[in-house]
Amino acid sequence: MGHIIAAVEMAELFVGSDDRISASVLMMKPALDSTTTKYTESLTASTLPNRMRVVDLPSLEHTDVHNTSASWMASLAEAQKTHVKEFVSNIKAQSELSPNDSPRLAGFVLDTFVLGMNDLAAEFGVPWYVFSASGAAFIGSMLYLQALHDEQKVDLPEYKDSDAELEIPSLVNRLPAKLLPSMVFKRESLPHFLGAARRLKHARGILINTFKELESHAINSLSNGEIPPVYPLGPIVRCKGNNYDVGSNNINDYKDIMQWLDDQPPCSVVFLCFGSWGSFSVDQVKEIAYALEQCGHRFLWCLRKPPCKGKFESPSDYVNFQEILPEGFLDRSVKIGKVIKWAPQVEILGHKAIGGFVSHCGWNSTLESILSGVPVATWPLYAEQQLNAFQMVIELGLAVEIKMEYWKDFYGDTEIIVSSDDILKAIKSVMKEDSEVRKKVKEMSRLSEKTLLAGGSSFSSLGRLIEDMTENMS
Incomplete structure (x- = not known):
């Protein structure tokens, strides 16, 4: 979901510029999520800008879901090559038939999950670009890590439980190896990571x-x-009011949440949300409560609600929150809290009540919180989080830690349980008025609002990119 939204918003940025x-x-x-x-389905012609379209490739129901999302995604992309080639061939044919009325093929932009499609660009004689929905x-x-593996012959999965620290050029500080992206630790997904x-x-x-003001060191290192x-073209985030009902079939869900927030004092509410794949065990939910x-x-x-153990699928909704929460929790917290199935996250983070x-x-989510000026208590689950x-x-210095060394397995609950004391400490810290973290986030928010405006760093970067794309056409 995060990759798809970012890609669509980036395409809108292209055609609008x-x-x-x-x-x-x-x-x-x-059909996993x-x-x-x-x-x-919400991306219809009437909701998209001129000169932009979203095309659904044919469903491939026979494609197996493998043990990891990475290998499954790679096989899915490989199976779609024929359809992508057919679609792009039609674009080429149209531009040759009516060169004055149809756009010419300038190149491919490939998400990091589907870089195996780069050979199609070579077939059509056009350049290809990578789009990363993650940071610099x-x-x-x-x-x-690829250089460590290929040149120094380091066995990367060995880092999973080690106390080693790594000097990664894109980071100022040494990174504990146990915080590396989860794909690195699994031998079945590592080849896909290295190949990309x-x-x-x-x-x-x-x-x-990303944007220069946020990741200046990382960008300079690259x-x-x-x-x-x-x-750097960011922050590319979903705009407020754009497809607000992405995760809900009921417009009343949205209205109910926003009306509740309207009734709360400024910066008084802590918002807990863990993405489209985030869920916890019964014991962990009780600690949060x-x-x-x-x-x-x-x-x-x-x-x-977590998926059944052993199944690679996204979480679902609880029919009744009473089945998971401590007895009496909803009654005791009715005046100060609200538990919801789905969250219009961009709108919530932008609400004045969120602290x-x-x-x-x-x-x-990281970019959305920065753009909204809301400090974060970090609870990473998987991937590069x-x-x-x-x-x-x-x-x-834009966040406080709950537990950085936490891992969530897609196929079953991790045995790590973060205590209520650790969660409580982080919430109190992140909600503290006039904290250094809050001041830094507000300043970064101010910078983030300018970066895509005329004269901003990402605006200039976008200009250089489009110049490169159009030069290739001449």
């Missing part, structure tokens, strides 16, 4: 959803001439 640019977003639609399906520090870590890192070096350019040019009762702050908590955000540290949390807490 230069009337010579058209964009076709080719969408693979795996109903939220993703609802979002893509993550891209730097990919390149560093190797392909990065052959792209025409690397487009990253600008050493050894890899393709880097284009105990912390919320003890802290005394108002709260808005998005609570999702803190307990987050899984997905990169989109531990690295993001490290950046926010240690590198940038």
